[in-house]
Amino acid sequence: MVNVFFIREGSSWVLVDCGLRGHVETIRRTAQRFVGNASPPAAIVLTHAHFDHIGSLPGLLEAWNVPVYAHPLERPYLTGESSYPPPDPLVGGGAMALMSRLYPRGPIDVRRHLRPLGEGHGVPELRGWRWLHTPGHCPGHISLFRDRDRTLIAGDALTTTKQESALAVATQRLELHGPPAYFTQDWQAAEDSVGRLTALEPELLATGHGEAWRGAEMRAALRDLASRFDEREVPSFGRYARSPALADEHGTVALPPDPLPVIAAGVAVAAGLAYGLARRRQASR
Structure with a gap:
């Protein structure tokens, strides 16, 4: 499950993120119920450009001729210039x-x-909101915060379910985590972003994956996550665990080595040794 957000200010509204591919009509119908008419949004704001947040964007833009706002570091993934780094399974x-x-x-x-x-960290079509650069999951990731009521849309800088687990995703079990691990390319930046969001002391937390959560219990969970982020979230092994992927305004520029071929080679060697040992034992009988 991935969340999209409809923010209404008077008669105008803004869509935050666009979900997976194939959900254009679902988003349009939901927007019509939310707004009360079929008017297009004043703008679309993207927390980032991963496939599950922009999948329906091209289809929506066929119906709506509206501006799309994103951080400059996400631009290469929205102009055909660069692909994201490979995920880490x-x-x-x-x-x-x-x-x-x-x-x-x-x-x-x-x-x-x-x-x-x-x-200036404002969005012209989103009065009262400000955006914060919260990289780590990807270089140009942003979150949105409304000071008036301390509402935080964290995107994938935080999740309120264990996104790596199919069971947790299916049940939407409420538990606070950092960004989805398999697509996070800079863990130090991700930790810094969680600390920055924790310092906002939000009243309502909405994330790209999982249910919204509000109140003191949520803030306590945020503080615990920020204080023990390395212990709880940073993988001990993996492609980006200690060395981030590097990106600039043109996209991905450097990747750490892929450990999968090394692991596969090690497994093959171990299997070969085990097979040879078994044959030797069989021959000696």
């Missing part, structure tokens, strides 16, 4: 992580609609 310990090599990571091209988020 070795981390997270669940079916969703194991399947992650099958997930799309290629760019889309919506440059005609794309607008950069400005340095």
Whole structure:
């Protein structure tokens, strides 16, 4: 499950994220119920450009000629210039992580609609909200915060379910975690972003995956996550566990070595040794 958000200000509204591919009509019908008419949003704001947050974006833009706001570091993944780094199926310990090599990571091209988020941390169509750069999960990830009522839309900088586990995703069991591990490319930046969001002391937390959570219990869970992030969230092994993928305004520029071929070679050697030992024992009988 992935969440999208409808934010209404008077007669105007904004869509935050666009979900998976194939949900254009679901989003449009939900928007019509929410707004009360079929008017398009004033804008679409993207927390980031992973496939599960922009899947329905091209289809929505066929119906809505509206601006799309994203951080400049996400631009190459929205203009066809660069693909994201490969996911890491070795981390997270669940079916969703194991399947992650099958997930799309290629760019889309919506440059005609794309607008950069400005340095003032405001979005013209979202009065009262400010955006915060919260990298780690990806280089241009942002979160949105409304000071008036301390509402935080964290995107994938935080999750309220264990996104690596198919069972947790199916049941939507409420538990606070950092970003989905298999797609996180810089763990130090992810930890810094969690600390920054914790310092906001939100009243309501909404994330890209999982149920919304509010109140003192949520803030206590946030503080615990921030204080023990390395222990709880950072994988001990994996492609990006200690060395991040590097990116600039043109996209991915450097990747740490892929450990999977090394692991596969080690397994093959171990299997060969075991087979040879078994044959030797059989021959000596």
